[in-house]
Amino acid sequence: MSFDPPAQQPVYLPPAATPPRSSSxxxxxxxxxxxxxxxxxxxxxxxxxxxxxxxxxxxxxxxxxxxxxxxxxxxxxxxxxxxxxxxxxxxxxxxxxxxxxxxxxxxxxxxxxxxxxxxxxxxxxxxxxxxxxxxxxxxxxxxxxxxxxxxxxxxxxxxxxxxxxxxxxxxxxxxxxxxxxxxxxxxxxxxxxxxxxxxxxxxxxxxxxxxxxxxxxxxxxxxxxxxxxxxxxxxxxxxxxxxxxxxxxxxxxxxxxxADALAMYVTVQVPIFVGAILLTVFLRRQEVRVTRTRLAEYAAAGWFDAGEVAGLSTGAGRRAAIAWAKAQHPPRTAAVRSFIVHATKLAFTRNAIATGRADVRRLADERALLDAIVADRRAIMG
Known part of the structure; x- marks a missing residue:
């Protein structure tokens, strides 16, 4: 996973005037x-x-x-x-x-x-x-x-x-x-x-x-x-x-x-529990897809490079980024973790905006997250 600054000048999505303040x-x-x-x-x-x-x-x-x-x-x-x-x-x-x-x-x-x-x-x-x-x-x-x-x-x-x-x-x-x-x-x-x-x-x-x-x-x-x-x-x-x-x-x-509690447990409750696990895994994979899709949109605008999007969109990539920070400069590990968290929240904020579920708070959150990602980059690069 690369943390080099994007080559092109990033622009906000959507183009921002002065955004409204996020609600407290x-x-x-x-x-x-x-x-x-x-x-x-x-x-x-x-x-x-x-x-x-x-x-x-x-x-x-x-x-x-x-x-x-x-x-x-x-x-x-x-x-x-x-x-x-x-x-x-x-x-x-x-x-x-x-x-x-x-x-x-x-x-x-x-x-x-x-x-x-x-x-x-x-x-x-x-x-x-x-x-x-x-x-x-x-x-x-x-x-x-x-x-x-x-x-x-x-x-x-x-x-x-x-x-x-x-x-x-x-x-x-x-x-x-x-x-x-x-x-x-x-x-x-x-x-x-x-x-x-x-x-x-x-x-x-x-x-x-x-x-x-x-x-x-x-x-x-x-x-x-x-x-x-x-x-x-x-x-x-x-x-x-x-x-x-x-x-x-x-x-x-x-x-x-x-009823026979043990029989009900094995024939009803266990299958329901297994079904819940499978549903959770499916929903987790959907989160990964949303992250990859929305960060790719920011990459097209210059906020991320392809390597960062790939790394942020997989668990292995995130673990590799944290391991890189620990090996290269341990104090920067917190900044890498913060970068991952902010990028993920940005992807879901963008998803809300793109699917018509956003209000003024989402637009403010998007701008704040983009600023936080810039600060994270500076901390990572030292």
Missing amino acids: GGFVFAAVGISLAALVGLIVLGYLALALGASVLVIGTLLALVPLAIVLLAVRWVDRWEPEPRWALWFAFLWGAAVSVAIALLVDLGVQLAAALTTPGGTSDEIAQAVVQAPIVEETAKGVGVLLVYLFSRTHFDGPVDGLVYAATVAAGFAFTENILYFGVSLAEGGAGELGTTFVVRGLFSPFAHVLFTACTGLALGIAAARGGGAMRTVGCFAAGLALAIALHALWNGSLAF
């Missing part, structure tokens, strides 16, 4: 959203401490970190080509781990109180809670978090892969807190034996269950973003994705309640 609404949303979600998280943590006890809470948390790490490593792999901003991912995680859990707990409390008032001495229907209430409430709560990222961070929500990343991050947060509760209750009520069984089932056999459910909502919103979603398209895609998420969640919980 996303950062304001992040600051407020993260602060509120963190506050709710402290309340949820206090509830868990009271319900489980400090020692059980610590054990449950340590065990819940195992499936969380598995899921987050997978999310990082999916998000590696065009990484999402950390603040958006932190909001997504905290929404899932705190706000979604709080909503589910409050609804569950309300249902139990309503059952107690309408049927004194009776108990709530646990199967109905698992197959109907939990899928509807939990998927709606998680889906709203993904929708908020979509609405307030449209610049960073380009397509299905972004929707998948945000949905998986929200789901990872929710599953983390839920696992703490399940592991803690298992230990408190059944001892180490029941805890071990629960950990194997939830932590090792099905760490991606919530991710698969909520991914339906994220992918649907990603499709809306890729097609230039107006209000009606956004609502329709969100509703369709949420309905599928609820259906899959109900199928999963129903298989545990009504």
